[in-house]
Amino acid sequence: MGSSNLNVSYSKLGQNLVPSAIASVMTIALENPNILSLAAGFTDSHSLPVLDVSDAVKSLSERPGSAEYLQYGTNQGRSALRSRVAGRLMTQDGISIDEEDRKRVFITNGSQQALFLATQVLCDTGDIVFVESPSYFVYLEMLKGEGVEARSLPTRGDGSIDLPALEKELVGIRNAGEIGRVKAVYLVSYFSNPTGESRSEEEKIELAGVLRRIGEPIAVIEDAAYRDLYFTHEHPARSIVSLNAFEGISCLYLTTLTKPFATGLKIGSGFCTDAKWLERILWLKGHHDFGSSNFTQAILEEVLSDDCFDNHLRIIRRIYQEKMNALHAALCDGGLTEVGWSWKEPSGGLYLWLKAPEGLDTRMGSEFWKACCQNGVLYVPGDLCYGGVEVFDNVRLSFGVLEQEKLKEAASRFTETAISFSRIKS
Amino acid sequence: MGSSNLNVSYSKLGQNLVPSAIASVMTIALENPNILSLAAGFTDSHSLPVLDVSDAVKSLSERPGSAEYLQYGTNQGRSALRSRVAGRLMTQDGISIDEEDRKRVFITNGSQQALFLATQVLCDTGDIVFVESPSYFVYLEMLKGEGVEARSLPTRGDGSIDLPALEKELVGIRNAGEIGRVKAVYLVSYFSNPTGESRSEEEKIELAGVLRRIGEPIAVIEDAAYRDLYFTHEHPARSIVSLNAFEGISCLYLTTLTKPFATGLKIGSGFCTDAKWLERILWLKGHHDFGSSNFTQAILEEVLSDDCFDNHLRIIRRIYQEKMNALHAALCDGGLTEVGWSWKEPSGGLYLWLKAPEGLDTRMGSEFWKACCQNGVLYVPGDLCYGGVEVFDNVRLSFGVLEQEKLKEAASRFTETAISFSRIKS
Numbered sequence: 084m085g086s087s088n089l090n091v092s093y094s095k096l097g098q099n100l101v102p103s104a105i106a107s108v109m110t111i112a113l114e115n116p117n118i119l120s121l122a123a124g125f126t127d128s129h130s131l132p133v134l135d136v137s138d139a140v141k142s143l144s145e146r147p148g149s150a151e152y153l154q155y156g157t158n159q160g161r162s163a164l165r166s167r168v169a170g171r172l173m174t175q176d177g178i179s180i181d182e183e184d185r186k187r188v189f190i191t192n193g194s195q196q197a198l199f200l201a202t203q204v205l206c207d208t209g210d211i212v213f214v215e216s217p218s219y220f221v222y223l224e225m226l227k228g229e230g231v232e233a234r235s236l237p238t239r240g241d242g243s244i245d246l247p248a249l250e251k252e253l254v255g256i257r258n259a260g261e262i263g264r265v266k267a268v269y270l271v272s273y274f275s276n277p278t279g280e281s282r283s284e285e286e287k288i289e290l291a292g293v294l295r296r297i298g299e300p301i302a303v304i305e306d307a308a309y310r311d312l313y314f315t316h317e318h319p320a321r322s323i324v325s326l327n328a329f330e331g332i333s334c335l336y337l338t339t340l341t342k343p344f345a346t347g348l349k350i351g352s353g354f355c356t357d358a359k360w361l362e363r364i365l366w367l368k369g370h371h372d373f374g375s376s377n378f379t380q381a382i383l384e385e386v387l388s389d390d391c392f393d394n395h396l397r398i399i400r401r402i403y404q405e406k407m408n409a410l411h412a413a414l415c416d417g418g419l420t421e422v423g424w425s426w427k428e429p430s431g432g433l434y435l436w437l438k439a440p441e442g443l444d445t446r447m448g449s450e451f452w453k454a455c456c457q458n459g460v461l462y463v464p465g466d467l468c469y470g471g472v473e474v475f476d477n478v479r480l481s482f483g484v485l486e487q488e489k490l491k492e493a494a495s496r497f498t499e500t501a502i503s504f505s506r507i508k509s
Numbered sequence: 510m511g512s513s514n515l516n517v518s519y520s521k522l523g524q525n526l527v528p529s530a531i532a533s534v535m536t537i538a539l540e541n542p543n544i545l546s547l548a549a550g551f552t553d554s555h556s557l558p559v560l561d562v563s564d565a566v567k568s569l570s571e572r573p574g575s576a577e578y579l580q581y582g583t584n585q586g587r588s589a590l591r592s593r594v595a596g597r598l599m600t601q602d603g604i605s606i607d608e609e610d611r612k613r614v615f616i617t618n619g620s621q622q623a624l625f626l627a628t629q630v631l632c633d634t635g636d637i638v639f640v641e642s643p644s645y646f647v648y649l650e651m652l653k654g655e656g657v658e659a660r661s662l663p664t665r666g667d668g669s670i671d672l673p674a675l676e677k678e679l680v681g682i683r684n685a686g687e688i689g690r691v692k693a694v695y696l697v698s699y700f701s702n703p704t705g706e707s708r709s710e711e712e713k714i715e716l717a718g719v720l721r722r723i724g725e726p727i728a729v730i731e732d733a734a735y736r737d738l739y740f741t742h743e744h745p746a747r748s749i750v751s752l753n754a755f756e757g758i759s760c761l762y763l764t765t766l767t768k769p770f771a772t773g774l775k776i777g778s779g780f781c782t783d784a785k786w787l788e789r790i791l792w793l794k795g796h797h798d799f800g801s802s803n804f805t806q807a808i809l810e811e812v813l814s815d816d817c818f819d820n821h822l823r824i825i826r827r828i829y830q831e832k833m834n835a836l837h838a839a840l841c842d843g844g845l846t847e848v849g850w851s852w853k854e855p856s857g858g859l860y861l862w863l864k865a866p867e868g869l870d871t872r873m874g875s876e877f878w879k880a881c882c883q884n885g886v887l888y889v890p891g892d893l894c895y896g897g898v899e900v901f902d903n904v905r906l907s908f909g910v911l912e913q914e915k916l917k918e919a920a921s922r923f924t925e926t927a928i929s930f931s932r933i934k935s
Contacts, residue, residue: 091728091759091786092689097630100792103799106584131579136804137570144563153557153771158532192618192798199797204523225796263518302517333517345579347803360517366526370651371625371797372618373529377773378562379802 156377160190194351217468233470279429291328313431333357417498565811582803586616620777643894659896705855717754739857759783843924
């Protein structure tokens with residue numbers, strides 16, 4: 084079997100693509116079995132719902148009648164599952180749903196696919212999507228691949244969006260005749276990847292106000308992948324699709340059914356308030372795969388039909404809280420704050436977002452990065468999480484996958500490295 | 510919850526998209542429960558491997574150690590599954606495999622996703638992909654959405670590709686300075702959708718010769734979705750990735766593990782001989798979903814590890830042969846050939862490809878189409894299967910999903926309609 088000589092020539096998109104930064108981090112982890120990774124956003128392995136899944140499959144297999152769950156499904160996704168998704172969202176937001184709301188839901192291969200579809204039907208090369216500062220780095224990589232500019236939302240010191248500054252910026256873009264390039268605002272608004280922070284309802288309503296006054300067709304995409312992963316209390320803000328302030332603004336709300344259950348099942352969903360946008364998203368999905376796995380959708384339908392899914396959520400919320408506490412305590416005990424590092428304890432999600440001492444370069448390939456690798460611990464360099472601004476002194480640590488003992492060991496390696504750097508500096 | 514007023518503005522791709530023709534056919538079927546559909550390419554429902562799947566899940570759930578199959582997998586797909594895919598291909602082609610071959614395999618959400626990824630990294634708006642005449646209509650729709658021209662390969666009366674004519678056409682395109690627009694040749698070369706025909710090895714080798722003489726970077730995509738679905742004998746031609754003639758030409762071979770097993774599991778694969786093209790396909794997949802369902806991949810790995818998958822294949826081959834025979838016989842017995850319709854009996858696949866009497870318009874919305882709908886039978890209009898040429902008098906009938914009795918009833922409705930049209934004409 085031969086290798087290729089006549090290289091093919093790529094599309095603009097094909098030429099634009101670059102490898103994912105996290106892929107190279109994962110390669111380092113694979114090649115060094117002794118390394119502990121605080122980088123990958125994997126979920127807890129020990130609590131994976133082995134019995135829930137096999138019981139659901141058994142129950143499907145024993146159901147009289149046709150084995151339709153093993154047949155092709157529909158492009159938009161299973162109707163009962165879409166109802167469940169709409170129902171859960173409306174329960175969380177405390178509003179009632181009707182048949183129309185169910186039609187707005189579509190099922191995807193993880194919420195990532197929904198994000199891809201929604202973005203590709205909106206954005207051409209040269210368009211602009213506003214993102215939080217910092218934001219979800221896999222989305223930033225996708226935008227880069229598509230040739231779309233990720234522009235950071237103006238942000239206050241406390242992490243809130245500076246909405247008057249955004250309005251000014253949008254007016255400036257309009258005055259420059261470029262407002263047509265601005266296609267969307269993307270928010271990870273519940274226990275964010277990477278910061279663990281959530282947006283308040285007031286902040287969302289103010290954003291809607293800005294967009295309404297600007298009066299241009301700018302969509303809002305709200306990524307709620309971590310909404311179910313609170314530790315003790317739900318974040319009280321309702322979603323953009325339930326707030327009256329967003330009436331007339333095209334909104335897409337994304338969630339995943341499998342990150343808080345079993346990521347291997349890979350089922351996400353979107354809820355789109357703009358029927359025409361949804362239509363095009365679905366036409367593009369028809370080209371992708373004309374429907375996500377009907378089987379894994381049927382399993383989710385099963386586990387959502389009784390308390391199984393919510394019971395599992397209760398278990399893993401406690402686990403992630405304990406893991407966060409373990410990582411947090413180990414970093415503190417090791418003396419990381421004493422050498423100038425700071426962070427907030429999140430109340431949900433899978434990440435600690437660390438601010439390094441002013442000026443410490445934590446980028447991939449930096450001296451600090453190399454020292455951490457050498458010391459057997461990996462992290463996500465914070466600069467990957469910024470669109471259009473250069474911030475080099477943040478670090479994302481994930482407490483999702485490692486067991487508590489390993490989290491402590493990883494924290495100790497990280498802290499040692501940080502302390503040795505503070506000695507070099509001083 | 511409100512409807513949207515400020516419409517968003519779409520990308521060029523977003524504007525280009527149109528609904529799938531088959532979606533509207535399926536809507537007709539859903540709205541008319543008495544209608545019998547010979548249109549959808551669904552697979553046999555009664556033989557779906559309910560026990561095989563639940564046994565595989567049980568076996569996974571009882572395996573000691575971590576439940577890694579419920580965790581995120583990798584972007585390229587499970588390593589053991591990729592080995593199985595490479596191994597099966599090499600067994601079919603009668604050649605040996607090595608570690609390098611395994612690296613060329615990637616796993617996708619059905620082979621459709623592989624087709625999408627491969628095409629999107631190659632083609633910009635205005636580019637050209639050569640397709641068979643006729644070809645797989647879902648791919649033609651995808652190309653249309655991407656603004657890519659599907660150009661029909663010159664074809665002889667017997668369905669074979671007129672390769673001297675293709676060479677002449679490519680020389681003409683080159684002389685016109687447009688050869689850079691030609692990105693790929695797409696073949697459905699085993700028991701094709703829609704014709705049921707297969708390409709000979711000689712034909713493939715001649716195609717490679719033409720491409721070699723042209724000497725431009727034109728890729729070849731071979732879609733082998735129906736290769737396993739022969740009735741009694743494998744089609745003897747080796748795949749393009751095993752033929753020495755394709756050395757130096759970038760080749761992608763697509764197959765599905767779930768169309769011949771349980772379509773609800775939605776696992777396809779690609780085998781790409783061009784490492785750089787594969788790399789970009791995977792980078793784009795990273796943006797789509799960073800990996801297909803690890804769980805359904807693990808199930809396929811299980812059923813491929815013993816005789817389970819191949820035993821199932823033996824069962825469904827017989828079923829499809831019987832169904833084809835039933836549909837064929839019912840059409841003949843009803844007198845369809847006597848009123849000027851003709852077709853060949855295929856030796857595999859899921860379709861009969863009918864040629865209507867010269868000049869009979871079978872397009873969607875035609876008088877014949879309306880009469881069939883009214884008479885309670887649906888088909889895929891053949892014109893949807895042509896790129897760049899207008900042929901209105903073919904019909905694709907699927908014998909995959911309906912039971913034999915219903916196939917006979919559908920055939921009788923179709924034949925009655927055809928006979929009534931021949932009376933009108935005469």
